Every structure is written in C-alpha cells, then in structure tokens.
Amino acid sequence: MPENTSPNVAVIGAGPAGLSAAYRLRDRARITVFEREPRPGGHANTVEVEENGRVLGLDTAFVVFNPRFYPRLCAFFAELGVETVAHPGGFEFFDLDSGLEFGTEEMELEESEIEARYAAKYPEFPDVWREVRRFHEESRRDFSRGRADMSLGEYLDRNGYSTEFRHSYLIMLCSAVWSVPAELIWEMPAATVIAFFVGHDEGGLGGRRVDWRTVGGGSISYVRKALAATGPDLRISEPVTGVRQEAHGVTVTTAAGSSTFDYVVLATHADEAFALLENPTEAQRAALEGVRYSSSRVVLHKDASLMPTVRERWGAWNYGKTKADGETRCFVTYYLNRLHDFTAEKDYFVTLDPPRPPDPDLVIAEFDYTHPVIDVALRDRQSVIYEANEGTGVKLCGSYFHSKELGPDLIGSHEAAFSAGAEAAARILDEIS
Template sequence: MNNTQKKKIAIIGSGISGISASYFLSSKYEVQLYEKNNYLGGHTRTINISTDNNLPIDTGFIVYNNKNYPDLIKFFDHLHVQTLNSEMSFAVSDIFSNIEYSGKNFKTLFAQYKNIFSFDFIKMIYEIYRFYKLCKKTKLHNIDNNMTITDFLNMHNFSMYFRNLHIYPLISSIWSTNQIDAGNFPFYLFINFFRNHDLFSLKNRPQWKFVKGGSNSYIKKILDHKKFHYTLNSKISKVIRSNNQIKIIENKEERSFDYLVMATHADQVLKILDKPTELEKNILSIFEYTNNKAYLHSDSKMMPKDKKTWSSWNFIKNKKNNHAFTLTYWMNNLQKLKSNSDYFVTINPDKIPKLIHDETSFKHPKFNLLTSKYQKSLKNLQGINNTFFCGAYHGFGFHEDGIQSAAYVANMLEVDIPWKRDKTFYNRLQY
C-alpha cells in the first residue's frame, strides 16, 4: 500500500500516548501528529545544563521499573534505547514537627536520635508493618468499590501520625496530588498498584531504571525513523466530525482526515471537540487534573535538613496542618549524575528556590471514586465518529498506562504493535 492509498489519521497530543500511537499507526496509516508545545514528549522533558557540560536532567518522566512497564520496556528495546539502574528511596521531612526520616536503612530511619525514644514514631513503624500486612492479605474481589484509603485507615484505627507522616505523603508523592486527595484515593486502585509493584514488600522490590542521556533520548529515536509528520506550537481551535470525516481547524486553515486520536489530557478534549456526543461529555467531564509547578534547581534548602536522610524522593512539609503537596527529587541520586553540583527537581515548593535552571508546569490526573467508576466506561467511547482516545488516565496515570492505551487504539485500528506480549503481561488499563 503506497502513501496515496493510506487513510489519514490526526493525532492530537504528543506525550507517551500520542507519540507511541503515532509510531504504531504509521505502519498502516498516514499520520499527522499535533502538539501545542514547542517540543514533543509531554512529560518526557529533558533539560541540558549548559554550565555543566550540557548535563542532561529529566524534569517530568524520570524512572520506570523492570517488572510493571512491559510495553515501555519492549518499546525501548525495539528502539535500542539505553537504560541504567536507578536508586529508589523515600524520605519525609516535616519541618513544623521537626521529624525527618528516610526508609533507606536503620540508620536513616532513626537519623534523628530522639525518635528512638518517641512513642509515636515507634508506633508509626509498627503501623507501617501492620498496614502492609493487612494490604497483602486483602483480596481485590472483596474490596468495596466505594472504599477510599481513608475509609480503610479508619476501619482499622490507624493513627493520624502514621497517616500524616507516612502513607499520605507516599501516595501524594507517587500520584502528584495533595494529602486530602491522597486520602480520597480509591482503595481498590491503590491495592492493585502497590501489589503489582511489590511495594508492600520491604525486600525484593523491582529494579528501577532511567534512560541514559535523559528520557528525551527515546523521543529522538522515534523521530529518527521518520515514520510520521508532526506540527509543533499547534493552535487547533476546533475539531469537526461529520460524514465520516475529521476536520482539523488550525489558524483558520482546514485539513481533513479519516480518523482522529485524542491523546491529550481528558479535560482538554471537550475544549476543542465540536459537538461532542452526550456520552463523551458525560464521561470525559468527570476527569480532573492538578496543575503542578516544577523547578529544576540547585538549592539544597528544598531538601531535608539532615543530609543523612536525603533520598531520591523527598516529601517536604513546611507548615502545620498543611495538606499541600511538595516533593523534591534528588536527581544526582536518581540519574547517577556525574557532576560536582547537586541538582533537584522540586514540585510545588512553598517558596521559590534559588539557583533555578529551569521551570515548567505539569498536569497530573486526579484519581477518586468517581474517576475509578468512569474509567471502566472509557472503552465505550472508542471508534464513535471515527474517534479514538488514549492517555495515561486510562490506567494509573504513568508512562506504561499511556503506551498501553495507545496499543489498545492501534489494535482497534487493526495495527499490531511491533513486539509480542508475554503470557504474564500486566494489563494496567482499567477496563
């Protein structure tokens, strides 16, 4: 089939979902990818530090693991993307309460000597063990679909100390959300994610990895294949669907396509889709996002005070009764940076850091009981008016969820992804 015979597909949004969908579908279709930013990749965003030998540092997508990202791993292998082992550790620094600890080892757990004699702190450690044990024993099919994390904690009488200094900060850090929304997280989704990631086990956890040279390396590998066309700084004002045709209106110009793939965040779809169906409006309007400000910087004041507790992920709480989400990634540790300088990525700091190298904003999906319910309905949107949907919001909100949703769309359009899935394939889509 030559290019003149190929049907045309417009794909809007170039995050992992859109760019992998473009790669897959280009084997059978003529693909035009639209991106509103001045770069491809969405959360895949690497910054080169010009004052440090162009040192590449990731600011969005940073790590994945060797167990729970089957399609991403196969995609990287297919593209010959080089990866290296990362180090994953988690610390909590509550400045107001003057409590700091890291889960790396016994010494960092009790980096503050006073905590050895703290009843609340010792009780928290016991509660961590009790919580993980309870969660490991919980059977997925027995979980009430209306149960939140907070409901489960209330049911089993977990202390506020454990909640505010461990489990809420951990959930906030993983899903980039505030502690109130962390408490409203669906318990079923939490159990499913943590169990498959072996996060209830204190030993034998998956090996985490990062892309050598920065995650943008895989974007470059995709583009090297020159499989599809793309437009940056795109300003699509409207998408019209009629008579089995898709019309993209951009800068008052109109282009026609046979199919449409919406690979944007769910909350962006209805803004540009002309005359959405009632089903599209009812389902997509449910999904909400948090806007998170990210700074790449070298200000160590955004880290725990005690350097012994410095970890790859550091949850920072600066105010009493502050439920905000502030997280600092220690990039030297995560990406094994060869530099004499420290580099951090801080999300939503309570004050602007010094020594800033770059700043940006990312949107992350909120997960609650309502979104958990409507995720199951997303498959009902596929194919109506020659329109398909993909995005990380179809799963747990991460890179693997995005690429799996793209593979799902490719399958619906009768395109095989360029690798075979194992029998033990971990399906992360929630439908």
C-alpha cells in the first residue's frame, strides 16, 4: 500500500457488526460494504406501515436495548443523534389451553395472596411461583460463588427444579432473550442465563427495573443514519462467494468478479464466515469451526388470538404456552404498540415461532432469523476468540463474539455484535497507524 494512501477495506455483512466496523473506519479507509440481502441492517429490520397518513416503524428482530448492557450501542446512538423511546416494561405468561395467566404483578405478590388467587383453579401454580422465587435467590448466590459453570439443564437437574417450572416460566423467558428453540435452552451455560437475570431483573426483557428503550421510528432509523455518516460503497444484493488471504491483500469474490483489498472485515455468522474463508489461519479456524446456529420463524401480524385473552393483561412481552401435535409449544408475542410506545388504531404484534399460523388476512410480513446457539463450548472459546484478529488481513466479528467491556457472558446480542465490529476496526487502525 503506497504511503499516505488510505487502505481499501471490504466489510462483508451490513448488520450491526459490519455497520459498526465501517463507521469506526470511515475517516481512515476507503470502505466497500457487501450485503447479500436487498437491504442493510441485518437484525435491525423494520417494517414501515402507513396508518392514517402516519408511518409506523415496526421492529421484527432487534427491538430493545438499555444503557447498562448496551453501552457502546447507546453511545453510538447518541453520537448519531438517534431518537430513543422508553417503554414501561412488563410481561405476561399465558396458557392457551388451561387459561392460566400471570405476570409482572403476580411475581411481586406475597405467597398468601398467590395461594388465595390461584390454588383452587390452578393448584400447580403456587408451586411454580415458589420455584421462581427460589431460582432467583439461589442462582444469584451460586453465580457469585462460581457454582454455575455448567449447562442450564444440568444446573436445574442438580437443584431439583420441576418440569412445570421449566416450561411455565424459565424456558419462555430464555427463548425470548436469546431467540433460540426451547429444546436448545438447556444447553446454554447456566452462568450466562443467570448473569442476564442478575444484571436485569426477574422479568427478563419485561423487567421494570431496567431502562428499556426502543429506537424512535424503528431500528431502520439508526441504520440509515449510520450509512449516511459512513458513506461507503454499498453493494446490496451482492453476496460474496469467497475470501482468500494473499501475501499482499485479501481477494474477495462475488458473481461480478474478484477484487483485492488491503483488509476485509468478515461480519457474518461464524458458519458463513468459515464457509467463505478459503484459507483460514489456525486461530480463525478455532474461532469459527463448530459454532452452531438455529433458525426462528418470526411473524409480524395483527391477530390477537396469539395474545392473552384479557386485553387489560397485555404486556410488552407475552409468553405463551400451548399443546400442538402432542408437544408443549412455547412462544413469545411482542405487543409493538406498547414496546414502541405509540398509539394506533390497530394492534401490531410480532410472534416468535408461533404454535399455529396467525390468520393469513392479518399477517403483514414473515421472516426467518438465525442466531448463534450459546452453549458451553461457545462460552469457553470466548477466552481466545479475539486472538483470531491478530496479525491477519481478515478480521472477524459478529454476535458469536462477546463484548469485551461486559465479559464472556454477553454473547449473542446486538451489543455483542456491535462491540465485536468496533474491535475488528480497532485492530485495523492499530495496524495502519
């Protein structure tokens, strides 16, 4: 690279990791962003609908954040002048078959009140309520003493938690936070799950002691501002088919041909990065190989049948349970009017992995989203994962990295991806300075 010439950097993937890296490099490099989808943003995917001449931004994947656990993202929003909107929190559990409903209010009652309200009609619920209390008390103590270094399933087995507690409470909260199928929840590190509740509160995403916020107008607002501030050569609908590390640069291949760059930021899922990278280093292989992903179906709709039956009990987060095909199916429905804190004539919902299709006449859009499976193996590799970016022309980043600022249990979130992208850019800046 000639002296005093800005390096040519390709960023592959325009999700939060790629946008973060590109923004960080904007004043020191010539940036080309490749995105296989017809839109930038990744999980910052907003569907804009018009109602009475007003545009409503409805988020379908990344929806909420808070200053404590999204510090870099919040600083980024402040720098860009992105509007953020507070929402009141609150959650509701509901069983479509039995009619059992409980939520934020019930978790704060005394045991005698729970017995009086539920024992006659739902005799199993007071026991679940007691297990919820026990879990949050004991798990915090076990976490602080280093006694949660195992899978969640093993932790629950060792401590005698019932199947009803798992399926009527814990599995639904975890499915919403990490967007993974119920059967994979038990493989998660217990420490990672407990750390989330310790840092937030017993309500998880519906916790009311957390300053939860959404992006004004939907997360597409921050994507647009980030791209305007960065000004890259944005190539949407142009999937990369290969990345090869050469002695003097990195070759990127698409259907349009091959180009050589000084650096490449590979801001994709780990399995996709591993497939694209033709000659990974040993450290890159160790970071990428074997990271698993799961897919979730997300439906944006107006069908209230996937909500609690009593409208007055609708929370921002509504955790449902029902029998389908002989199995217990857990799902979550976000009530976007409340989450985004807007008033509208219609009610708008996002349901993750619905147990049955919503009324097709009420469906607005459907998406498949992929998330890393956060198991013990992925958490263990966090101790060395950043070594993959040392001394190479290809820098890796994504939500399968942890946030350095918050520690190895902060994996899989928008903040983790954004933080990893910023770190990848920082390595390039160090090398060209």
